[in-house]
Structure formats: structure tokens, C-alpha cells
Amino acid sequence: MRTEEILAAVATGLWRWDNASGIVTLDAEAARLLGLPAEQTCLPEAAVRSRFHPVDWNEINGVVNLAVAEGTLAEARLRIMDVEGRLLRTVRSRSKPVVDGSDYQLFGTIQEVAEPQPGTAAHTPITGDWRRSREAFLLDAGRALAEARSTAEVLRVAASLSMPGFSPDSLAVFGSSGGRITVIGQHGYSPGEDPPFADMLLGTDHPAAEVVRTGRAIYLPSPEEYSRRYPAGRPLAADTEPRTPRTPRSWAFVPLTVAGSTLGAWMAGFAHPVAFTPDERSVLTTVARMVAQALARAGAAETERELSQGLQRSMMPTLGPEIPGMTVAARYVPTGGGLQVGGDWYDMIPLPSGRIALVIGDVQGHDVRAAGLMGQLRIALRAYASEGHRPDAVLSRASRFLHGLHDLPGADTYSPGDHSSPRFATCLYIEADPATGLLDIARAGHPDPAVRMSDGTVLVRPTAGGLPLGIDPDTDYPTTRLILEPGETIMICTDGLIETGGHDLDTGWARLRRIMEEHSGDNLEKLADALVAAVHGPSSHHTTGPLVDRREDDIALLLLCREGAGCGCGAGSSTTLLAPARRTAMTVAQAEPERVAVARQQLRDLLHDWADEEQVDAGVLMVSEMVTNVLVHTDGDALLVVEATGEPGERLLRVEVADASDELPHRRRPGEMASSGRGLVLMEMLADTWGVDPRGDGKCIWFELYEAGASGGFADPVGSVGGSAGPAS
Template identity: 40%
Template sequence: MATEPEPPGPVRHIPPAQATRSIAAAQPLRAASGAAVGRIGTAVSRGLPTRTGDSTPDWLEPAMAANGIGSFDWDIRHDVLEADPRACAILGLALDRYDRSSAAFLAMLHPEDAPVVRRRVERAVTELGQCGAYYRTVFPSGELHAVRFRGRVLADAFGRPSRMVGFVWDATVELHKRERAGELAALREERSRFIKEAARALAEAVTVRDVARVFTELPLPGLPPDGLVLASMEAGRLAILGASGYRDEDVAFYDRSPLAPAHPLAEAVRNRTPVFIASGAEYQERYPEAWDWARGTGRSAWAFLPLVASGRAIGVCVVSFDDDRELDTDERTLLSTLGGLVAQSLARARLHDAEHELAAGLQRVMLPRTVPAVPGVTTAVRYLAAGSGLQIGGDWYDVVPLPGGHVGLVIGDVQGHDVHAAGIMGQLRIALRAYAAEGHPPAAVMARASRFLADLDTDHFATCTYAEVNVDYGVVYAVRAGHLDPVVRRADGSAALVPVAGGLPLGISPDEEYRVTRFSLDPGETVVLCTDGLVEARGMDLDTGFERLCRAISGRLPGVDEAAREPLEDLADRIASQAADSNEREDDIALLLLRWDGPAGGLAAQQLRRRIGQADLARIAELRGELRDALRRWGVPDLIDTAELLSSELVTNAIRHTDRDAMFTARLYREPDSGARLRVEVEDESDLWPTRRTPGEQASSGRGLMLVEALADGWGVEPRGSGKRMWFELSVDAQVVGGPSA
């Protein structure tokens, strides 16, 4: 016997001609000669209904009527279908005027079900067997019904198929049950998907504001609410965190107000169980004292869900509807589950916000609240906490006013990213600031800070760069302890890394000695100091980070004609914006910018000043390169070759004939209407004065002073308290003098 198919899909119209062609296949013996049909008493005795005379037994009819079963008889040879009144009603046929052909019957079936019925009938006719099917039929009124039938094919005296007799009964109730079951299954799947999505969204919510936003935007499946409110409990008062679907005045009524004992919110919090109210009448009956406010909101059904975390009620959320709503068990379970998810997320977010506020407050205390203003320079600072974890660490910056009008710049990073590192940073910052304010030179300041950190015995080290800026001349004396080199933005808008001699990080070697690197700034040029969080990250090495930093520094803002005069705060924002939006940043960022504006009262003489160590002959080559860059930036490139040659002679002479360091100074003086004058001085501590000689053709030395005398516009030797100063001057006409490169 054939198995029964599942209920087919939606109704589609099928042309009657197509149905007629389909049923024709079920009549292979229709053209055979007519033969007498055997009596069907045997069929009746087997319980099969017939339409020949009064052949239905008396005991069978009441049973069929009680169970809503009709009978049919299909004459296969003549294609005539007979049915009793009950079967006609089940099939949707008019008893006195229906077309008795099988084609007309198939035309009534659902287009997807007709082929199934046809195949099963064909097989039963061929095999002289039984068949059954479940199919849908469309009544003339357009209603969709479901029918089940069971039939048997009877053979004539010659063994040929003659009739099919059987039963038919209505299965529409079963169809509706299946449809309802499908709808419920789809709804359960949608609710399960909603819970997963809500859990994911709430898990990603970091702050309390994020939790409120996620909750008020949740699309509840099957029961879209008309109003949502999320509130937390703080000292017995409600704090509204977020709401949707309510007027501002309705929500403000409860914000920061004590929770009334007779309110459903209070009951939900007190008992830690949800409170469901299906109608306004129920609300008024159960909570008459709170009804006045509820009536003004225009809602008719509510669900008050307590938010319980770690056994403590931390808040409540309200889901409301405009119409009466009796929530079923599944809907109440869904809302209760949602309340649990919101509670856990809110508890986590409140802890995060508290930690963030604590960290931010501690960081504000550790870092200087304001940067002191120093005449002649402009400063800007930024601090960006790491994108994850406790937002406090060991990065710091400081600006220290020094004796004589100078200013000290400090940037540093203590090992670690926790409260311990922040505490060490605070102690180290204060100590280093005190050493600098006492007037110690940069190398001594760094050495004392290293000994101080080592004496703390914290098992932590720190990297640091300290720079002292001579505000009168724009000269920078920098010391580096395992930290990054500074970046300088020149007056022409370009930016480059300035190499600074480095030593070990602070706290590693108490006896470490640090070397000082000296470089000069022109008015309008900017020194940029930062910690490694800005230029180094996962997926970005240090070289790439510095290249990106230099591009950001050297870029120009729209509408700014001179990059050197771009507001320093705007430049700091532009640099910080590269890393500000990164949620995956693992390190803090400290950023310090200083622009030398020049001394009060006008443009200072442009100056390059360097100390040349007695044994540091390689420094002479570095000095020549710095002098070339300085003259180019000062707008007198025509003096480069001569100044480089004569400076080398004076410095080499001082190094060779003394046993002490030499100090090299180059200054450019701009004189109105007469061009510019370059003065180069080399100081040493030797009392031995140079002697002008006339060397022979084979002599390997003795020509230095001859070159100076021949090429310089003026030169000389001046005594000092200890030692002497040799100098020369070069002049250039006003026609060939350019301003500082811009």
C-alpha cells in the first residue's frame, strides 16, 4: 500500500484539459469489450461501500455517519464517479449537478497533489490493488480543504479492473494543525535566533550606554512591543538608562525617583520575579495607587522584568503594549530569558564603567593637569588610553619650566599596563621633574632618575626621552634612555627623525652615563615626542609607524598657507586621530609637541651650536652635514661650500692641537638692506695660539689658516678666560639672500 505524502505547498490553478489528460492514463482497459460486472456482495461483506441498490449494510451506515466518512464508487470502464451525500459534502461537490468524470474530479485538486493521486490510482488499477492518499482540494467558494481517501480496485469475471470502491473523510482539521505546527516551529526558530542575536549584541556591549542602546533597539519576535524602558537601581532610586516609545515627560517622572512600594516595578524587584499585566483593568485592580501614571502613558499591557545579577536586583526593564495582551507561556519565557541576558550585560557594563572612571581619575592625578605656558614656545599634549583592558598605564609626559627661561620636555613609558605601573610612573615623574627644576644638565637629570628608579626596587624599568630647550636660541639638548627618537617638523613643512644618542632604560643600571645630543630649531619648527603606542602595533613595525607619523606631521590642512603656522592643537589632533579609533590598540599613547616661536621681541639670529669630543673625530663629518642643512634652511645655500671647508679647518685644528673638547657655533645675522652675515666660532681651552705658516710644496699641513684668510671676509682669534675662540665671517648680498625655507 502506498505511503501518504506530506501536505503539499500553496494552491496553484491547473487547467481542466491537463487534468483530463492525466486521468486518461489511469484507464488502460476502457476500450475493452464490455463485460458484466460481478456482483459486489463480496465487497460489501468486506466492508466496502457500493452505489448499486441498497447494498450498504445497516450496521455500517451509522458507524460511517458517526465518523464523518463518505463512500464512493468509480466505474473505471465508463469513467463514472458515484458518491454518497456525505462524500459529496466532503469533496465539495453539488449532489445533483456535479460532473461525474474523473477529469473533473482531478481538476478540483491542488495542482501539486493531482499528480500524486493520479500515480497511485494508476498503480492500483494496474495491480488490482489498494491505494490511498492525502490531498488538498479547492471548493467552488475558494476555501482550501484537505481530504483523505482509501480505495480498492475490483476485477470483473475475466480478471480485468472494473471498479474502484472506497471511503473518503475530511482532514481539514489535520491540515490546520499541521499549518499551525509549522507556524509555531517557525516562531520557535525565530525566537531562538533572536535570543542568540540578543546574547551576541549584549555581549559586545561594553558600557552601560551600549547596553541601553542594544536593549531599546531589540526587535522582539512575534510580539513587537510599543514601549521599552531600561532602568538601574541606585541607592533605592531608579535611574533611567534608556527608553523608546515613551514621551520624555513620562520617563522623566521616574528618573532619579524613589521606587514606590505599591508599584509593579517594586514588586518585581522585591520578589525578583517578572510581573505580567494583560490589560488596563487588571493594572487598575492590582495596583490602584500607580494607575494614574500608567493610564497617562496610553499602554494597555505590561511586562516588568527584574534584572538580577549575582543574587541582587540591579535594575528593571519594562516591555509594554498598546493593546490588551495575554502573553502565553512561550512569550513569558522569552521575556524572562531576555531579562537575564540584560542583567548580566548591565552588571558587566557597570563594572567596566566603574573601572574606567577609576582609571581615568587616577590617570588624571598622575599626569599634569595643565601644561605651563613658557614665552617663546607653544606646547600641546595628548593622552590616549589603550583600546582594551584597564585604561591606565605607565605612559606619561611633562613640561618643566627651567631656570633661565628654558623649558624641559619629558616623555616616558614605565614597563607594564596596570595600576602598579601607573604608581611607579607617578613617582618617577615627580622625581625627574624635581631633578630638572633644580637646574641639573640633561645627562645628570637622566642618570639621577635611573638611580632613583633602581632604588625603588620595583622590578620595573622605564624608557624616557628628556630634552632641554634653550628658548633664546632654539637649541635642544636631548637625552634618550631606551626610548624613541624625536621627530622634528621643519619650517618648510617636512618632517624627519632626529637621531639622539641612546642609553639603557631607566632603572636597569644605576651607574649608567647618558650622552647629550644637540640640535637646533628655527622659528616655527616643532619637536614631536611620543611613546611607542603611536608608532608600533600588531601588524605595524617601528619603521612603518615612523613613516606614517612623519606623513601626518608633514601634511597640510586645507586652507592653511604655511604648514609651519598650522595651529599646534590641530596638528596634535591630526596625529592622535591615527590611533584614536582603534579598538584593538594594546598600548597607551602619550604625545608631546613643542613649537619654537622664537624669542620675544623678534627673530633671533639663526644658530647651530655643537660640542665636538676630543676623541670623536666622526663627529666632524656629522657637523658638516648639519651645517649644510642649516645653511640651506636659512636661505643662504651659496655659502655652503665655503663655510663647510673653513669650518672643517677650524674644528680639525682645535681637535689636533688641544686635549679638550671643542665648541662649534654658527650664527646667521640678517642685516637690513645689506644681505646676511655668517659668523662661525670654534672655542677650545688651549692657550696655544695658531701660527700662520708658509708650507712647502711637499708639506702635508699648514694650509688651514691660509684657506681661511683667502676665502673668509674676515677672521681672527680672541682670548677667553681659559682658552681661545677662533672665528671667521662670510657675507652674502641682499639680492641672493632668501628667507628661511618655507
């Protein structure tokens, strides 16, 4: 009797499916089971597909693809439908794929099976409940793995997956590198306990090594099967070993494949026997693919973070040796996107003169090119400063250097939004004398510094400046000179600290001023942390880790404190017997009449807590008159010095405006329609005392106000008049 006759006698048909041509060959019994005439035939795939239930067709597709990938048998239950869409019968198909390159042929059998009676049906590949549970599980698993950001998170998620109906009791992820297989993560073993074969050669007789070598999954449903196929793995599977609830009885080793490359293997161990049906293998294979993709993403992200941190460490300097009598604190926080590097930087440079240079800057952009330009510019600035040039010369040379980079090959074409277009940089350069607190400041389009006085009052100190570096190679950078008194702290930062979070320049400074004024004054590092935290939460020194917050721009911050009582760096007590003085000074040049408004604002900021608002208005009016007189009636600049001393409620305000003219003041009698000549009249009406002191190189006109109108018993206001800034307005 022929084989076909024997199979037909037991209602079993033969069929062959050619994937390349799409032709299905059926013997007579197979054709009969599909509801076709009982004769051998060849049909196109579409004709055979029409005989299957649509849900079962999708199921068999997945089973076949899994069998092709694993080189195993494809088994499935299929419902056969007639032309009217009625159920004819249920059959079981078993087939073996023969792969030829990208094509394959399936050779198999088809046999009718009895439908399960009501109440006795078990879950099968075509049962809806199990399928819905599996789909829900895969959706949840995919979502959780997609959100994992590190290898540790991926392994934690993989260990927490609860598969429908057969959850693993132990897991291990094997990675392949340099011809070795190592366990990079595991679950189900005691702390400090490594799974067997945690490190082995790629040629080891172990299922994980074979999976990596071949890219095909291996299923071991019993310890006996494990021992038979892999005798070297017997210590892991031997029945003679003491059993614990988590001791595996079945194992699945599935390849971790991404873009056709096998990265490693995933082992799932089950404490109960598992038959590894096609549905179970399909779930394991799908999860393994998701785990592989998540591990690849996490590995790329970790490599990127490591590159970013290494780049930051190589570019960001240390603060160097301690400065006698001064303390420095610094912070750098990158933006949230890309490699987390950008164009912001700071530096501290010892100078040949014994002074110290502090530099802070911001190259346009937040990408790798901005970081590269920042590194070049920082080195150039350090070189120019180390040669002993003054601040204005250092910035002029740096501007020419950056502008010259635009002329290099590949950098001579400009188009809006082009990342290769010329970049500019803002910069603020301070040369500090630790012995005297003298600061010479040059500024290139950068935000002005702010000074926190010893009593907590914060002033933004206007400084002269020029264009950002790299725009015009012939730009001049005038120098502003300030004195940092004992107990005072100067803050310089990039605009990321000021304008992040929807703030503009004014509201951003107001936010930082509040933080600095509320600081207790016990530690400069705490003040630096508080300023960064005002933008996006707690920070650490040279923050490089991921921060989930409002970062819109890089942040660089430098704080320089001249040690003294209440300085904020822990070098002195925050309380003294005498109230600390508030003092500010600025120059208003003939060519900058707009700085008169800045002088008025400086006085208001200094007297922010003065008891009598009318006195503040009076002082602002007199300062405006005094400075304007110098600009109108002399050929020189006005030097404004403001100082407030004493306890709150009993303070003395003294304002001096000096100029280089020796012409004495005189009182005028302006008419009702006169537009000038009321300067001294206002002084007499508004000041508690005032006068003019002659000096060898000019004169100084001054006035004093006593807080809350307290009497002071000072000199006769007109008795000291010896000159003026010219005819009084």
C-alpha cells in the same frame, strides 16, 4: 466517580515527573496517550523521551525551565511518535513545577488535541516558521547587544529590537541600588517625560519592585489584571485615561539577572493585548538575560573608564602659569588597551632660579604598575628640580631613586616577561631661561628633541645622554646647551609619537618633520593637534576618551616656543621684511668622533631646500674636514656653528668651527699618495670665501657659500688667516 475516572472519560491523563530521580509516573490514560499499555506505570526519563518528537523534546525543556524560573504553569504541544517513528497523535501538556532547592517535580495533565486542518494552522510552539524567526531574532539581538559599549548604547539597542510577532511599544529598564528602584533608561515616552514610578522604594507595591525583590517575572495581559494585582499602579493602567497609539494594554516585567544576582527589571509594554504564551515568555526572558549581561559589561567598562580618567587627571599635571616670552603646548594620549593608562608623562616645573624645567619621560610598560611608577618618578623629579639641582644632577638622583625601588620587598625577583620585574624609564629634562632662550638639556635614553626654526625648517638636535633611569645608579648625564632663538619651537616627545604605525626612528621623524614644516605657524595648539593627528586622527587636550585607531604606545608631547616672528604660537607675524636666519650649533667632543657624521647630517638638514646640491655636498665635505682636524690635531672639542641668512636663491651660508688651540694654520703641499694635508686646499677650491679668526681662548676657522654662486664682494679669503686648527690635513 473518582477524579481519575472523570479525567479518563475526557481523554485526559495525569503524570508526575521527578527531576531529581529522573522517574516519570503515568496513570493509565497518560500511558495510553503516549502509545504505551493503558496501565499505571513508572518509567525512566529516557523511555518517556523516546515517545516525543525530538524537536518537541527540546521545546518542552525550554518551557519547563521557564516555568521553574517564573513559578508559572508550563504549557506545550507535543507530537507522540510510535516505535517506527510514525506520528500517533498530538497532545497538549499543562504542568506545575514544585521546586525544592535545586530539584523540582512536575505535576500535570496530558490531553489529546486535534491536528489543525490544512490552511487553518496558526503558529504554535512547534511550528517551524515561528521558531526560525525567533532564532534569527535572538541571534541578531545577541550580536547587537554584545557590540554595545556603554549603558546608553545597550538601551538604544534594546529599544530597537523588533521581536517576531509581538514587538513592544514602550520599554523601561529599572535599576536597583541602595534600596531604591529607578528608571535608568526608557523608550516610548515623550522627550522629558518620565514613566510612572520612575523612582521608588524597593518595598513599593509595583511590579518592577516585586520582580527585583523576588527575581521572578510578572506578566499582566490586561489593564484590569494590572489594576487588580497592583492598585497603586492604577494611574499607569486605568481604562479611564485618554488613549494614544502607544498606551500599553499588556505588560511584561522580567528580571535582569547576572550570575544569580538581580540587577533590576525590564518592562515591555504592548499597545495590543498579549496572552504571553510560553514561547513569548521564553523570548522575553532570553532577551532580558542578554540585556542584563550587556548592561553588566557596559557598567564595568564605564567604571573602568571613569577610574582610568580619574587616574589620568590625578597624575597628569597642568602646565601652570604662563612663561614670559614663551608659550607651551602639551598632549597626552593613552594606549588603547586595558585601563588606558601607562608610563608616559610630562611636567613643567618652576625653578628657584626663575627658570622653567620641562620634563618628558616614559616608564617601561602600559599597565597600572607602569602608571604607578610614573607617578612616583614624576614626584621625585619635581622634588629634585625644586631643590635647585642642575639637569644632570636631577637625572642622576632620579635614576638612583628608581633603582632603589627595585630593592623593595616583592620587587627583587626578575624573570623575563614578569610584570613585577624591575622597570626602567627614559627621560629628557630641559632647563629653560625665558629671558635668553638658553636651554640646558640632559637626556636619559630618550629620543632627541627637534627644533622648528622661524622659517619652518626642522632639525633634530643631537644631545648628549646616558642610560635610561633605573638601570645603573652611578650613570652620569652630561648636559647639552642650546639657544632657542626668537620664533623657534622645540618639540620633545615619547617614542609612541615617532614609531607608531610601522615606522622606525628615521621614518617616524621624517613624518613629524613634514607635519611641522607644513604647519602654517599661526597657533601652537594647532601644531600639537596636527602632530597627534599624524598618528591616529584628531585629538583634544589631554585626550582620555576612547579612540579607535593605530594606537600601539602611549604618547606624550611637549612644545616650547620662544615668541617671535613666525614662532607658531600666534605671538608674531609669520612674515617679516627680512628673511629669518637658520642657525644651528653643536659640540663634537674628543671622545665622540662618531658625532662628525651627525654634524654632516645637521648641515644637510639645514640646507634641505638649497638651490645647488653640489654646493651642499661641498659644504658637507668642508665641515667634515674642519671638525676632523680639531679632533686629530688638538686636545680639545670642536664647536660647530652654522647659519644661513637671506632670501631663498640669494642666501649666504656661514660655517664656523672653533677650538681652544692657538696654533696657526699653514698650507701644505701633499703628494699624490698623501692621506692628509689637503684641508686648506679644499677650502680654497670649494668655498666662496674662508678664513681663520684668532680668539682669546683659541681660534675659529670659517667659510662662506653664496647660494647659486652669487658673488658677494667679501674679504680676501686668505687675508684673514691668522691661525689654524693645527697643520692642515
